[in-house]
Amino acid sequence: MWEKFYSKNGLTAKYIAKELLDVEVGEKIPRVTDYSEKLSIGRGTVQIALELLEELKAIRLEARGHLGTFLMDKDIELLQEIAGISPLVGSMPLPYSRKYEGLATGMVGAFEEMGKKLNMSYMRGGLNRLEAVRTKRSDFAIVSMMTADNSLSKYPNLKIMKKLGENSYVSSHKIFLADVNETVVRSGMTVGVDMDSLDQKELTFSEFEGMDVTYVHINYMQLYDMLDSKKIDAAVWSLDDKRITKTFPSINFQSSKAIKISKDTSEAVIVIDREREEEISEKWGSVEIEKILVFQQEVESGKRIPKY
Structure with missing residues (x-):
């Protein structure tokens, strides 16, 4: 069946399939004459192309005499495939x-x-x-x-x-701390940073800029385990991650640069x-x-x- 689309009739069907994507179910489709004139091809070729689309169950048409032909149903994904339009x-x-x-x-x-x-x-x-x-x-x-x-x-x-x-x-970012007794960021901390996440990286470097901290490069999906095992002392992350927000204390950014970036994220x-x-x-x-x-x-x- 699909081999037929390499013929003249098939190429016409491809064009009509694309056109019918814009026709709502229940609406009248253009006349065979309209397609014939627009594509500079014979009426018979257009008729065969429409029959091919119906045979593939891409469309279902209903002829209503002098009122014209109406589109009663269509398979949008199939029409897109026939028309060469990938999702x-x-x-x-x-x-x-x-x-x-x-x-x-x-x-x-x-x-x-x-x-x-x-x-x-x-x-x-x-x-x-x-x-x-x-x-x-x-x-x-x-x-x-x-x-x-x-x-x-x-x-x-x-x-x-x-x-x-x-x-x-994201709703917002905060700094999460491994130690429940910590209330501020400080020099000497080990801080987790994901170099593949521009948001997390920029927020982290902005907040800890000028501080004597050790950065540990991690995947942000490891943040929970790294904080829980205290392999890192702090990490910037989203408040939308409920697993982290329910387990670790968090504090707001102090750096004006980090506060500005947080809004942009x-x-x-x-x-x-x-x-x-x-x-x-x-x-x-x-x-x-x-x-x-x-x-x-x-x-x-x-x-x-x-x-x-």
Whole structure:
């Protein structure tokens, strides 16, 4: 069956499949004559192409005499495949917190509600996710505004396509301490820092700047165990990670630089390759950021079960 798409009829079906993605179920489709004139091909070729799409169950049509032919049903994913339109592929942080579970649920759910498929990958480190966009392994990356601002000057081919608003990425960061008797940061501490996480790295270096501390390079997924075993004395991390917030005492940033960076890390943004903006915007379509945020908030509040 799929071999037929290499024929003239098949190429016509590919074009019509793309056109029908924009036709709502229940609406009248363009006439065979319209397609024939637009593509400069015979009416018979158009008719065979439509029959091929029906045979594959990509669409279901209903002829209503002089009223025209109506689209009664369509398989959006199949139409996209026939038209050569692959689903968007995005990357975001590992969903270790309810906020990130909500964001993942919002991304997938908002696309599904618009009849679109979205493939998400979960990757540690904003710089790693941006590199995936640069190397075309991802169509877009979700990172913090701070990471985007710090990286776009180095990579002019990248740009912010959409902003999700304050507190969409993290609620806030604090400094977590291994010793319950500690109330301030001090010289002599051993501090955990994840060099792959630009947010965590910049916040850590800003807060401890000028202090005589020893940095231990770790994966942020190891923070809990490193604090619990007292292999590190302190680490900067998100309040959204309830496992850590329930176990270790935390204190606010004292450095004005760290306080400023902390605000910039709260907003999630979507970064793309600017040369692919038209293509990605077309695939994104009418999916609304507001809908993504509603899903996220419902997951955070417990009103919705995470699904991603």
